[in-house]
Amino acid sequence: MPLEMPLLTxxxxxxxxxxxxxxxxxxxxxxxxxxxxxxxLVMGKSPGIALYIYxxxxxxxxxxLSEVLVKxxxxxxxxxxxxxxxxxxxxxxxxxxxxIAGALLGSAPxxxxxxxxxxxxxxxxxxxxxxxxxxxxxxxxxxxxxxxxNEILVSLMLVYVAELLLIHLxxxxxRNPQGWGxxxxxxxxxxxxxxxxxxxxxIHLGTIIAIVLPLLxxxxxxxxxxxxxxxxxxxxxxxxxxxxxxxxxxIWVTLMIGGGxxxxxxxxxxxxxxxxxxPKISPGYGFTAIIVxxxxxxxxxxxxxAGIAIAVTYIGGEGAQISAGLPKAVTxxxxxxxxxxxxxxxxxxxxxxxxxxxxKSAT
Amino acid sequence: MIPAxxxxxxxxxxxxxxxxxxxxxxxxxPGEIHALLGENGAGKSTxxxxxxxxxxxxxxxxxxxxxxIQIDNPASARALGIGMVFQHFSLFESxxxxxxxxxxxxxxxxxxxxxxxxxxxNEYGLKLHPDRYVYDLSMGERQRIEIVRCLLQxxxxxxxxxxxxxxxxxxxxxxxxxxRKLVAEGxxxxxxxxxxxxxxxLCGQATILRGGKRVDNCVPVEETAQSLAEKMIGRRVEPIxxxxxxxxxxxxxxxxxxxxxxxxxxxxxxxxxxFTVHAGEIxxxxxxxxxxxxxxxxxxxxxxxxxxxxxxxxENQDATAMAPMDRRQLGAVFVPEERIGxxxxxxxxxxxxxxxxxxxxxxxxSAGIIDWSAVDAYTGHILDRFDVRATGRDAxxxxxxxxxxxxxxxGREILQTPQLIVVSQPTWGVDAGAAAAIxxxxxxxxxxxxxxxxxxxxxxxxxxxxxxxxxxxxxNLSTPRPAAEITTEAVGLLMGASNHASGDxxxxx
Numbered sequence: 006m007p008l009e010m011p012l013l014t015x016x017x018x019x020x021x022x023x024x025x026x027x028x029x030x031x032x033x034x035x036x037x038x039x040x041x042x043x044x045x046l047v048m049g050k051s052p053g054i055a056l057y058i059y060x061x062x063x064x065x066x067x068x069x070l071s072e073v074l075v076k077x078x079x080x081x082x083x084x085x086x087x088x089x090x091x092x093x094x095x096x097x098x099x100x101x102x103x104x105i106a107g108a109l110l111g112s113a114p115x116x117x118x119x120x121x122x123x124x125x126x127x128x129x130x131x132x133x134x135x136x137x138x139x140x141x142x143x144x145x146x147x148x149x150x151x152x153x154x155n156e157i158l159v160s161l162m163l164v165y166v167a168e169l170l171l172i173h174l175x176x177x178x179x180r181n182p183q184g185w186g187x188x189x190x191x192x193x194x195x196x197x198x199x200x201x202x203x204x205x206x207x208i209h210l211g212t213i214i215a216i217v218l219p220l221l222x223x224x225x226x227x228x229x230x231x232x233x234x235x236x237x238x239x240x241x242x243x244x245x246x247x248x249x250x251x252x253x254x255x256i257w258v259t260l261m262i263g264g265g266x267x268x269x270x271x272x273x274x275x276x277x278x279x280x281x282x283x284p285k286i287s288p289g290y291g292f293t294a295i296i297v298x299x300x301x302x303x304x305x306x307x308x309x310x311a312g313i314a315i316a317v318t319y320i321g322g323e324g325a326q327i328s329a330g331l332p333k334a335v336t337x338x339x340x341x342x343x344x345x346x347x348x349x350x351x352x353x354x355x356x357x358x359x360x361x362x363x364x365k366s367a368t
Numbered sequence: 369m370i371p372a373x374x375x376x377x378x379x380x381x382x383x384x385x386x387x388x389x390x391x392x393x394x395x396x397x398p399g400e401i402h403a404l405l406g407e408n409g410a411g412k413s414t415x416x417x418x419x420x421x422x423x424x425x426x427x428x429x430x431x432x433x434x435x436x437i438q439i440d441n442p443a444s445a446r447a448l449g450i451g452m453v454f455q456h457f458s459l460f461e462s463x464x465x466x467x468x469x470x471x472x473x474x475x476x477x478x479x480x481x482x483x484x485x486x487x488x489x490n491e492y493g494l495k496l497h498p499d500r501y502v503y504d505l506s507m508g509e510r511q512r513i514e515i516v517r518c519l520l521q522x523x524x525x526x527x528x529x530x531x532x533x534x535x536x537x538x539x540x541x542x543x544x545x546x547x548r549k550l551v552a553e554g555x556x557x558x559x560x561x562x563x564x565x566x567x568x569x570l571c572g573q574a575t576i577l578r579g580g581k582r583v584d585n586c587v588p589v590e591e592t593a594q595s596l597a598e599k600m601i602g603r604r605v606e607p608i609x610x611x612x613x614x615x616x617x618x619x620x621x622x623x624x625x626x627x628x629x630x631x632x633x634x635x636x637x638x639x640x641x642x643f644t645v646h647a648g649e650i651x652x653x654x655x656x657x658x659x660x661x662x663x664x665x666x667x668x669x670x671x672x673x674x675x676x677x678x679x680x681x682x683e684n685q686d687a688t689a690m691a692p693m694d695r696r697q698l699g700a701v702f703v704p705e706e707r708i709g710x711x712x713x714x715x716x717x718x719x720x721x722x723x724x725x726x727x728x729x730x731x732x733x734s735a736g737i738i739d740w741s742a743v744d745a746y747t748g749h750i751l752d753r754f755d756v757r758a759t760g761r762d763a764x765x766x767x768x769x770x771x772x773x774x775x776x777x778x779g780r781e782i783l784q785t786p787q788l789i790v791v792s793q794p795t796w797g798v799d800a801g802a803a804a805a806i807x808x809x810x811x812x813x814x815x816x817x818x819x820x821x822x823x824x825x826x827x828x829x830x831x832x833x834x835x836x837x838x839x840x841x842x843x844n845l846s847t848p849r850p851a852a853e854i855t856t857e858a859v860g861l862l863m864g865a866s867n868h869a870s871g872d873x874x875x876x877x
Binding site: 228229230231233236237240241243244246247248249251 | 669670671672691692693694696702704706709710711712713714715716720723724725727733736737738740
């Protein structure tokens with residue numbers, strides 16, 4: 006008699022499912038909330054209240070919304086830049102370092118001309134910020150195009166170099182002489198600060214840049230030859246070569262875009278909410294933006310939405326520390342769980358679950 | 369009655385979206401060379417993979433010497449006495465012949481194995497050097513390693529998948545001798561091929577597959593190549609039509625003393641290659657795979673950068689150092705060997721794939737912005753003119769069959785109205801209908817004054833299509849000769865030539 010054994014198995018889809026591509030981030034967010042609830046329960050907190058503090062409360066007030074958008078700004082800018090590189094198969098993991106390099110170079114005018122009231126200082130800082138990020142990303146670009154060095158390792162290791170350089174500068178040569186020995190530069194002059202949009206809220210000009218930019222990049226990727234080249238280079242390097250899309254050029258361009266936007270995010274952060282350089286200018290934006298890029302399906306508008314979603318966990322995490330006494334580490338935990346579920350569900354865009362029955366003849 | 373060595377009854381295998389094998393019966397008697405005939409996609413590979421235990425049938429029964437069995441994996445197939453030589457060899461290039469053989473067998477003393485290897489090789493007339501490295505060996509020699517490796521396991525049934533596709537006509541003859549010796553000892557051979565003449569010469573029985581179904585069983589010698597082809601394809605096939613060669617002295621492509629190093633480890637360097645293709649002319653380059661065809665193609669498209677020495681002129685302009693798109697601007701188009709991943713991107717739509725090589729030449733870009741509606745119209749034009757069967761212009765390239773995708777790629781290039789088309793393996797793995805259409809389009813283009821360079825492993829195609837024929841061997845190209853003046857044998861000798869004196873062999877032939 007045959008023995009029926011029902012099993013679940015993965016079966017490759019003929020074409021990747023379009024609905025699954027958009028469904029998987031939503032499923033990932035839902036399961037993250039459920040897993041979060043279970044963790045809160047184990048920690049002895051009420052899951053309902055904790056989840057409310059985390060995910061809903063930040064969106065219930067104008068100041069909360071403003072804080073979310075301010076937090077989302079750098080994540081979106083970096084995430085969009087990384088999306089372009091990841092689409093092309095260039096794995097720039099060191100956006101954190103490029104963020105710091107942008108903040109350093111971009112802040113230099115404000116530190117050296119600390120009494121300046123020249124309105125041109127702000128555009129100059131933005132430009133230098135972009136160049137700083139690009140310069141930092143140029144190192145993996147040179148090493149990859151010249152020596153075929155792995156950009157993942159090079160860009161990642163440069164993060165720690167940038168961090169140490171920042172610490173050295175704010176404790177040494179760039180330290181505020183009137184700062185009572187605390188590490189940190191002078192406060193930037195008003196002319197070197199990005200204007201806030203509404204008094205009483207921290208939302209500023211940089212936030213607007215972060216919201217508009219994804220739309221421009223979306224257009225560029227969909228309509229221009231450059232966007233097409235990125236797509237071809239990422240999915241079929243040999244076809245790209247055949248069609249005359251230069252490998253070195255693509256490596257350079259994608260790393261410059263990723264680095265430039267990370268650098269811009271860095272200088273915006275320094276010249277808005279912080280207003281000076283301090284040893285810890287980034288709560289890990291450059292790394293979290295990798296999650297943002299993937300959560301946003303490597304799509305610029307996706308990165309915009311994902312940046313806001315991740316920003317909610319940051320702001321919610323701060324609220325949870327204050328009002329529910331939850332450790333700050335829970336924020337990182339949430340971000341990790343989201344990425345974990347997302348990668349798991351990504352499998353479903355290329356595979357589907359089917360039931361199979363293996364019949365075994367009984368002996 | 370002696371029971372059959374292997375019998376398949378009602379074998380079925382279903383893959384997502386296609387029935388690869390449907391109710392197939394096949395019987396192989398001891399001491400028989402049995403041909404498995406069919407076009408690409410007919411289900412031959414799927415069927416033999418089930419015999420060799422790589423796949424499992426969804427339905428049906430396999431009988432080995434009259435007993436119903438289940439073959440779980442290749443190891444259990446080998447234990448039964450089934451050996452297989454795949455079309456793509458599974459050898460390590462940076463190891464020696466002996467080491468490669470040892471790897472496939474249970475651990476044992478290498479010196480003993482060497483003795484055994486030499487004994488078996490001699491017995492069956494398979495010339496081998498145990499200590500030579502595989503990267504240094506010709507395709508024929510590599511195949512011999514695979515065969516000896518199987519024979520050392522004393523198989524009752526040997527499966528050969530398209531064994532002559534990598535051999536010169538002369539090497540094929542040697543292989544046939546070996547196979548006849550094997551069946552004289554009572555072994556059986558399952559011989560997969562689509563080359564009808566050799567099936568007629570070699571095989572006692574044939575099973576013909578079409579579209580996953582067994583359509584006929586026959587004795588090949590009682591058939592003609594034409595009648596076998598019709599069974600295989602399911603309708604009449606027309607041979608390639610002769611055409612008038614318009615005389616012209618106008619040079620479309622001039623390659624002089626071109627030398628280019630291969631980017632690949634163990635690739636073949638192009639050495640001192642010289643030829644000219646005139647307007648109204650098709651030059652065919654014959655040769656066994658891996659003799660520098662890929663490198664020559666890349667040197668002509670410009671995708672691997674400028675050559676170490678020599679020059680390339682397209683339409684009387686020096687293109688030696690030009691980038692691929694600039695060469696296309698001169699009027700050259702290229703159809704490389706790899707369809708998926710090089711000529712087309714599998715996860716992009718046909719519209720996007722049309723744009724891939726035509727964007728600049730067809731003027732689809734202005735100020736960096738792509739005019740997608742114009743590309744869309746162009747794609748529709750390709751699908752209509754070249755009879756590409758696709759679910760739509762936005763179908764993914766990966767959803768097309770090999771033949772349809774090749775028609776699409778050739779169409780994309782030809783509709784750019786080139787003066788020169790360079791095409792590598794134009795009909796490799798393409799069904800007969802699509803192959804005829806592709807040949808016709810290339811001929812039509814040339815009749816209107818363009819020039820064509822066709823690189824192909826298929827001698828029938830070379831002789832049927834080309835006006836001039838040259839042979840590439842180990843990166844050297846023989847002097848092109850008019851097709852009417854040379855024989856298949858002469859080309860075969862050149863294909864196997866291993867020295868620079870290629871021209872002499874041709875002169876003497």
